[in-house]
Amino acid sequence: MSDSLPRDDQATIVRPYGDTTGDGMIQLSFTLPVPHGKLADGGALQLARKMGLDPALLVHSAPVGETHTFFVVYGSVTHLVDLSQVAVDERDHPLLTPKEVDAAIRERLRRKLVVVGACIGTDAHTVGIDAILNIKGFAGEKGLEYQREMRVVNLGAQVLVPELVAAARAERADAVLVSQVVTQRDAHIHNTTAMSAAFREAFPEGEVPLLIVGGPRFEEDSAQRLGVDKVFGRGTTPGEVASYLVHALVDRPGGDPA
Numbered sequence: 433m434s435d436s437l438p439r440d441d442q443a444t445i446v447r448p449y450g451d452t453t454g455d456g457m458i459q460l461s462f463t464l465p466v467p468h469g470k471l472a473d474g475g476a477l478q479l480a481r482k483m484g485l486d487p488a489l490l491v492h493s494a495p496v497g498e499t500h501t502f503f504v505v506y507g508s509v510t511h512l513v514d515l516s517q518v519a520v521d522e523r524d525h526p527l528l529t530p531k532e533v534d535a536a537i538r539e540r541l542r543r544k545l546v547v548v549g550a551c552i553g554t555d556a557h558t559v560g561i562d563a564i565l566n567i568k569g570f571a572g573e574k575g576l577e578y579q580r581e582m583r584v585v586n587l588g589a590q591v592l593v594p595e596l597v598a599a600a601r602a603e604r605a606d607a608v609l610v611s612q613v614v615t616q617r618d619a620h621i622h623n624t625t626a627m628s629a630a631f632r633e634a635f636p637e638g639e640v641p642l643l644i645v646g647g648p649r650f651e652e653d654s655a656q657r658l659g660v661d662k663v664f665g666r667g668t669t670p671g672e673v674a675s676y677l678v679h680a681l682v683d684r685p686g687g688d689p690a
């Protein structure tokens with residue numbers, strides 16, 4: 433039995449757990465554009481019941497300014513989770529140590545692997561891309577700057593797509609790493625598709641750098657839809673990114689080692 437699945441047997445059907453096994457209890461939070469009060473509370477419970485929570489308990493209700501109210505609702509759902517229908521994007525290459533990453537690049541690429549990174553659009557959330565690129569790293573792992581065989585150019589925040597394309601060309605980037613944290617009005621989707629289209633227009637086919645995008649709200653199986661080679665989500669570590677770079681740029685069958 434897999435450790436990651438807290439179940440009694442190999443069943444693929446599970447229900448949420450709150451107070452007792454299989455009670456179906458979940459908690460959700462949301463905001464309604466209604467002033468704080470009994471009307472707002474009733475509206476919140478109505479929404480929860482329409483979403484399939486029965487019984488639904490209002491455990492928190494607080495004003496957000498004078499016109500909105502924030503809620504936390506706790507309740508039981510009747511829905512079942514069918515694990516056999518869940519698609520998981522499993523890594524299809526090994527997780528390498530920093531030493532193995534450097535050795536692979538040195539021995540097989542025989543030149544430095546160039547990475548250009550940026551946070552594009554109006555997004556100023558640089559902590560994520562810095563976690564991957566900067567030497568201080570993330571979750572106990574050093575960032576890509578630690579790799580002796582990589583040259584990392586971090587352009588920082590609010591980089592415009594034409595600037596990114598120009599930098600990738602000037603630096604002869606093997607890979608372009610883009611971060612998108614703000615998701616309001618699907619900004620991360622629009623910015624990423626605009627970025628990938630710009631690269632495909634600016635570079636001849638077969639010479640487009642490897643395009644990687646990351647951020648906490650991306651769906652990891654969305655690379656094709658976004659026009660990029662790879663998507664990394666919440667909690668990504670630098671080692672996962674370095675291992676993927678080796679897999680895609682150094683080990684790639686028919687890859688250009690020159």
Ligand code: B12
Nearest residue numbers: 555556557558559560609611614615616646647648667668
């Ligand atoms: C710190 C922070 C800020 C700081 C940013 C400082 C900086 N230099 O980055 C400041 C104060 C400037 C800020 C401003 C704003 N923020 Co802010 N911010 C946050 C906060 C609290 C933490 C983000 C963070 O640093 N996470 C830690 C890093 C390590 O995690 P990460 O970004 O997910 O990165 C990891 C992975 O996603 C992945 N990854 C990320 N990028 C990449 C790229 C690649 C290539 C790869 C491989 C992997 C990868 O790897 C990383 C490591 O695992 C979040 C809330 C939260 N708790 O997440 C809100 C949050 C992101 N901010 C938010 C908002 C709304 C704003 C503002 C619009 C607020 C305002 N009204 O002014 C402004 C926007 C400014 C702008 N122009 O972008 C919202 C976004 C909501 C949404 N749906 O889009 C959030 C979610 C808060 C909230 N709940 O409302 N913010």
